[in-house]
Amino acid sequence: MEEPKANVRAVERALEILLCFTDSTDLGLSEIATRLSLHKSTVHRLLATLENKGFLIRDVQTEKYRLGFRVWELSANLTHNDDPATMLLPEMERLRDLVEETISLYVRDGYERIRIQAVQSKQAIRRVAPVGARMPLTVGASSKVLVAHDDPMVTAEILNGLEWPDYVDRDSYEEQLEQIRQLGYATSVEERELGTAAVAAPIFNRNGQLVAAIAASGPSNRLTQEKMKQYAPYILEAAYRMGKMMR
Template sequence: MDEQKANVRSVERALDILLCFTDATDLGLSEISSRLSLHKSTVHRLLATLENKGFLIRDVQTEKYRLGFRIWELSANLTHNDDPATLLLPEMERLRDLVEETISLYVRDGNERIRIQAVQSRQPIRRVAPIGARMPLAVGASSKVLVAYDEPHVLEQVLNDPDWPEYVNREAYVEQLDQIKRLGFATSVEERELGTAAVAVPIFNRNGQLVASIAASGPSNRLTPEKMSEYAPYIMEAAYRMGKMMK
């Protein structure tokens, strides 16, 4: 491998290390090495570089790493006018107070959806929605919304995903998408997690383009099908206001 390719590979591996922290607060050398299937010596060298540059912080007692302040410095310079996670937060908080359930904002990335913002319910028993979580598009109310209202090639791409779960019937899935487009919203009950339910609607920008999905989620014994149908118009109204805020 020539020097240029080696340098590119090192950058890729360093970024892979940072991405390990999308679903974990702190990780040790062995955990990161196992996740990336890399030798500990290689990971140790990259961790030292990331720590030196301020992207990671090492706890001297536990020998575990967590994201450093340099990450937050970078995020502070996001263009907030174009960032839906920031721009739509006040509307999400207003919706949370209206339906009293956790509100999440999702975008599609390939054959996954990513939660880019969340406002937790104030209920004692609530759905906790971590920001940055990735989920498949085969199940879940927001997943089906993001596929139903996107271009036809997205549906084909999702249906042909080699990681499509065997327990999900493709024909039934397509029928659900047709129903979602007729109703204007999607619901799910215990499709991903036992005891949870969600209702989701699409967000279109001022040009009519699908940009995200907004969902209310909570315990399935409280967020019943009847309640979800009751809340759907409120969420659709909020989504309409959100869309008018986006270019």
């Protein structure tokens, strides 16, 4: 028997509430209602259910919510084979020590990329890369890698679906994609953030499917084009080893 649409919508809204905490540690009822454009009464009922099930915890003093122990219990059951962020961490640390810059692991989610793991550089001045951050696919070395090396039909779908910001030339972007396919890696200098640069390579699994992008990033005055060209073979080699580890 098909579930009533109202019940399905309630599940969707509950999940949307949990997703609000991907970029915030604690949120109040009004903040969540505003983010989701829902009535406070609707959000209050859903929050009460999520709190009762242990997915959220409410601070009685501030009246704000944060993720509860059930979320951590679920994440603890991710296996190495299911979770590249855990499985590839030793290789990321090895690469960090080799190039002495911050290493990040990205996956594509729709028209965005998400940083799912990061190993910070040990340099005094370094690029700090928060895990969970979402970024557009129109800029950045990792974004271009994820678009260039995906299945051609997927790439075409992404390009047709992306909303192009005024500061990004579409024709130039597509030319860069072709260059990236030939080189095997991508670079970027101050495309998304002033003063930063990055070099990235694709990670393919044993079946040749693109699963992630690995990138080294740092201050642009230190991570120059010459340095990125020098580091590219190390990143490509690391990406190859990482791919062999994934089913």
